[in-house]
Amino acid sequence: TLASADSSEEFVDCLSKESKIPSWLVHTTSSSSYTSILKSSIRNPKFLNTTASAEPVCIVTPSETSHIQAAVVCGRRHGLRVRVRSGGHDYEGLSYRAEDRGERFAVVDLSGMRSVSVDAASGTAWVQSGATLGELYHAVWRHDPRLGFQAGVCPTVGVGGHFSGGGFGMLQRKYGLAVDHVVNATLVDARGDLLDRDSMGEDLFWAIRGGGGESFGIVVSWHIKLAPVPPIVTVFDIVRSPDHGAIDILTKWQEIAPKLPDDIMVRVIIEPQNVNFEAMYLGTCDELLPLMHLRFPDLAMNRTDCNEMTWIESIPYIHLGRNATVDDILNRTSISRVNTKNRSDYVRDPIPNHIWKKIFAMSQQVTKFGEFQMYMDPYGGKISSIHESATPFPHREGVLYNIQYITYWQGEANGTEALKWSRDLYEFMEPYVSKNPREAYVNYRDLELGRNKLVDGISSYDSGKAWGKRYFRDNFERLAKVKAKVDPDDYFRNEQSIPPLLN
Ligand code: FDA
Numbered sequence: 001t002l003a004s005a006d007s008s009e010e011f012v013d014c015l016s017k018e019s020k021i022p023s024w025l026v027h028t029t030s031s032s033s034y035t036s037i038l039k040s041s042i043r044n045p046k047f048l049n050t051t052a053s054a055e056p057v058c059i060v061t062p063s064e065t066s067h068i069q070a071a072v073v074c075g076r077r078h079g080l081r082v083r084v085r086s087g088g089h090d091y092e093g094l095s096y097r098a099e100d101r102g103e104r105f106a107v108v109d110l111s112g113m114r115s116v117s118v119d120a121a122s123g124t125a126w127v128q129s130g131a132t133l134g135e136l137y138h139a140v141w142r143h144d145p146r147l148g149f150q151a152g153v154c155p156t157v158g159v160g161g162h163f164s165g166g167g168f169g170m171l172q173r174k175y176g177l178a179v180d181h182v183v184n185a186t187l188v189d190a191r192g193d194l195l196d197r198d199s200m201g202e203d204l205f206w207a208i209r210g211g212g213g214e215s216f217g218i219v220v221s222w223h224i225k226l227a228p229v230p231p232i233v234t235v236f237d238i239v240r241s242p243d244h245g246a247i248d249i250l251t252k253w254q255e256i257a258p259k260l261p262d263d264i265m266v267r268v269i270i271e272p273q274n275v276n277f278e279a280m281y282l283g284t285c286d287e288l289l290p291l292m293h294l295r296f297p298d299l300a301m302n303r304t305d306c307n308e309m310t311w312i313e314s315i316p317y318i319h320l321g322r323n324a325t326v327d328d329i330l331n332r333t334s335i336s337r338v339n340t341k342n343r344s345d346y347v348r349d350p351i352p353n354h355i356w357k358k359i360f361a362m363s364q365q366v367t368k369f370g371e372f373q374m375y376m377d378p379y380g381g382k383i384s385s386i387h388e389s390a391t392p393f394p395h396r397e398g399v400l401y402n403i404q405y406i407t408y409w410q411g412e413a414n415g416t417e418a419l420k421w422s423r424d425l426y427e428f429m430e431p432y433v434s435k436n437p438r439e440a441y442v443n444y445r446d447l448e449l450g451r452n453k454l455v456d457g458i459s460s461y462d463s464g465k466a467w468g469k470r471y472f473r474d475n476f477e478r479l480a481k482v483k484a485k486v487d488p489d490d491y492f493r494n495e496q497s498i499p500p501l502l503n
Pocket of ligand 1: 043083084085086087088089090091093094095110129151152153154156157158159160161162164165166167168169212213214215217218219220443444494
């Protein structure tokens with residue numbers, strides 16, 4: 001049922017009674033701080049000024065776990081749902097907006113809860129969900145430069161949403177996903193109780209490590225096992241144009257990159273004019289050169305391509321550019337100025353050379369109304385060696401690489417032409433990517449795959465299958481059973497949260 005206007009006032013009242021939340025941590029639509037807090041981590045400008053969706057009636061910015069518990073207890077008591085936001089990078093903005101304009105909800109924004117406490121002796125850390133990946137990497141490095149962590153490439157991404165959906169980056173072939181290294185977590189459940197791994201039990205602990213954000217509760221903090229990194233890593237970015245053999249090299253890359261040693265990740269970024277082969281190797285240029293000449297001679301890599309640096313320096317270098325400094329990864333506010341639509345695919349069989357030529361021809365059309373990039377991250381190594389039911393993230397053995405399609409445009413938020421083009425490309429790709437189901441990565445959230453439908457006020461399992469099987473394959477059913485156990489009333493929900501499989 002929808003909450004009434006009164007219920008949001010009662011909710012705010014309840015917050016201060018329940019946990020003595022200071023008033024400056026509660027921002028209603030009439031507070032002067034409301035708009036700046038709401039916009040503070042909206043990454044996609046198409047969601048900044050749109051009347052097409054509902055905004056929260058209230059934003060709570062907790063500084064203590066008891067504030068989060070109070071938000072859930074009061075939300076339930078007064079019929080107001082909460083959505084949780086950590087870094088705000090959700091591609092569909094589901095952490096702070098609802099598609100149904102009639103929906104009334106509050107947002108719990110965790111950006112004030114972002115401590116990272118590293119125990120270098122045991123090689124572990126506790127990180128709160130509101131930290132960014134940049135803050136996590138920086139804190140680990142400051143404690144011990146021999147340690148790192150395997151998660152996403154972009155430093156502003158929030159730990160809370162990222163870990164909830166899996167989390168991969170340039171260390172994925174060596175160490176797998178972020179959630180493959182989560183050993184404990186604390187979570188506020190749908191009753192407002194605070195649980196850890198022991199008290200939540202193994203089913204729920206399994207579900208929160210990749211089953212997608214929002215569905216099971218609010219994860220407050222994560223206990224992670226850190227990974228050793230060598231004193232020197234080597235990064236290269238080799239650009240080839242289609243007129244100079246790029247498509248032939250790319251066709252070969254599909255089978256070579258997933259079989260290279262785990263210490264090297266060569267990803268590909270396709271743009272209308274170029275193919276970029278971007279790599280990180282856990283070692284020196286002297287070690288890398290003979291390996292590349294032997295295993296991937298077509299790339300014709302040479303010594304001048306090598307950029308040696310420390311692992312922590314590679315983070316700003318790869319995402320922010322060669323002049324960025326290590327401290328730049330602490331900047332939480334690098335908001336994109338262009339609208340984007342992001343979609344994803346998984347490839348299990350190499351795409352033929354003549355199809356790549358067609359993809360390039362199609363990508364030329366984009367320049368009439370925007371821009372396009374296609375990121376392709378090779379699997380193999382650790383990420384593929386873990387069983388597909390070990391965590392909810394099922395894209396493991398047999399995956400050659402993941403594709404992320406990004407269509408960019410300026411101007412009108414709807415981006416009618418850009419969206420049509422992105423749909424046409426997605427349709428064109430269908431015969432060449434994974435099938436039954438056509439897989440997708442939950443952290444690259446895409447509402448075009450489907451939305452939950454409510455039956456008797458509860459998200460229905462049948463409607464969820466349309467997108468759920470694509471994100472989770474056979475793990476979707478287990479996720480829906482865990483949801484039925486821990487949140488049968490479907491309190492934590494959004495357009496693509498896990499529906500409870502009742503009975
Ligand atoms: P946000 O706060 O929007 O949350 C995302 C979802 O998780 C929402 O449904 C939200 O309700 C839920 N949620 C958030 N905090 C939660 C919590 N504490 N408990 C429970 N649920 C919670 N991915 C990747 O794997 N590798 C990469 O390199 C990148 N790079 C990248 C770059 C850029 C610029 C963007 C915009 C996105 C990526 N991503 C990515 C995708 C990213 O991993 C994904 O969008 C994450 O969900 C973002 O997490 P945030 O906390 O920032 O988002």
